[in-house]
Amino acid sequence: MANDGAVIIKRIKKGGHGGHHGGAWKVAYADFVTAMMAFFLLMWLINTTTPEQKRGIADYFAAQSISQTSSGAGGVLGGTVLGQAQSRGGGAASFTSNSPPASPATPTRAKDEGTHAASSAQASGQTSDAQQPSDDHLSRQAPSSKDEQFASAAESIRQAMQEMPDIAALSRQVVMDQTPEGLRIQLVDQDGKPMFAPGSAEPLPYTKKLLTVIAGIIDRLPNRISISGHTDAQPGDSANSVTNWQLSSARAEAARAIITGAGVSNDRIYEVAGRAGSEPLLPEDPSASANRRLSILLMKEAPPIPSDHKL
Numbered sequence: 001m002a003n004d005g006a007v008i009i010k011r012i013k014k015g016g017h018g019g020h021h022g023g024a025w026k027v028a029y030a031d032f033v034t035a036m037m038a039f040f041l042l043m044w045l046i047n048t049t050t051p052e053q054k055r056g057i058a059d060y061f062a063a064q065s066i067s068q069t070s071s072g073a074g075g076v077l078g079g080t081v082l083g084q085a086q087s088r089g090g091g092a093a094s095f096t097s098n099s100p101p102a103s104p105a106t107p108t109r110a111k112d113e114g115t116h117a118a119s120s121a122q123a124s125g126q127t128s129d130a131q132q133p134s135d136d137h138l139s140r141q142a143p144s145s146k147d148e149q150f151a152s153a154a155e156s157i158r159q160a161m162q163e164m165p166d167i168a169a170l171s172r173q174v175v176m177d178q179t180p181e182g183l184r185i186q187l188v189d190q191d192g193k194p195m196f197a198p199g200s201a202e203p204l205p206y207t208k209k210l211l212t213v214i215a216g217i218i219d220r221l222p223n224r225i226s227i228s229g230h231t232d233a234q235p236g237d238s239a240n241s242v243t244n245w246q247l248s249s250a251r252a253e254a255a256r257a258i259i260t261g262a263g264v265s266n267d268r269i270y271e272v273a274g275r276a277g278s279e280p281l282l283p284e285d286p287s288a289s290a291n292r293r294l295s296i297l298l299m300k301e302a303p304p305i306p307s308d309h310k311l
Contacts, residue, residue: 187211226273246274
């Protein structure tokens with residue numbers, strides 16, 4: 001006999017296919033899209049920045065003021081401090097060998113040393129501002145890797161000259177030295193071997209070739225360039241009403257035209273100037289032929305400070 005009063009309960013399992021409709025995949029997909037957007041934005045920024053800006057960004061993130069050791073890969077971001085000495089303040093303040101950063105001290109020791117330094121400064125008549133380099137001074141310290149780059153460029157110029165017999169004899173008339181402003185390359189006159197025709201701004205054939213060789217080397221570096229012409233103290237050509245100022249300026253401009261014609265960008269030319277006889281190479285003999293020269297300065301500059309950087 002059928003039991004009409006029996007209660008039948010149906011249990012329905014839900015969510016058998018719910019995994020296909022969850023929201024976890026949306027989070028992962030959003031992260032992926034964000035990462036791809038950041039990646040393509042980075043690629044676009046790299047493609048639009050100049051080599052000088054890339055170097056400035058790399059130097060900004062280099063820990064120049066944290067460690068003074070030389071280790072790692074040796075590159076800009078290889079865990080090393082760039083060189084031993086200096087395009088106006090980097091992202092991190094750098095210190096020269098004359099004023100190394102003090103090592104970290106405990107609070108008590110730092111307080112004692114600060115008190116002792118203050119008393120010593122008062123005893124010697126100096127203020128603490130005179131002992132500590134200003135922020136403006138530190139901002140003008142350039143990355144020290146420039147010294148190595150300049151030394152390599154100078155050696156490359158010497159080697160290139162030796163490989164060309166027609167200008168190898170001019171090696172004694174090419175004076176290269178590193179100054180606080182940068183690498184200075186001077187083409188100096190000698191008796192019987194001038195760089196320009198007397199009283200003229202036209203470079204002689206071997207001078208043009210020498211300038212082309214120099215341009216090929218300095219084109220490998222990003223530094224800005226200052227070109228200046230110099231004469232001796234003898235008066236200019238009065239017959240043609242040409243002063244030494246005009247002559248030295250014209251010679252500097254002629255050198256600029258050759259250098260840029262050899263491939264160096266005009267944007268890198270910072271200054272073209274005539275100095276006449278105001279800066280003699282041999283001050284004790286203002287009329288010496290060596291005072292007639294052409295000076296090319298690769299400027300030593302720190303990378304620009306990013307606009308959002310705070311000192």
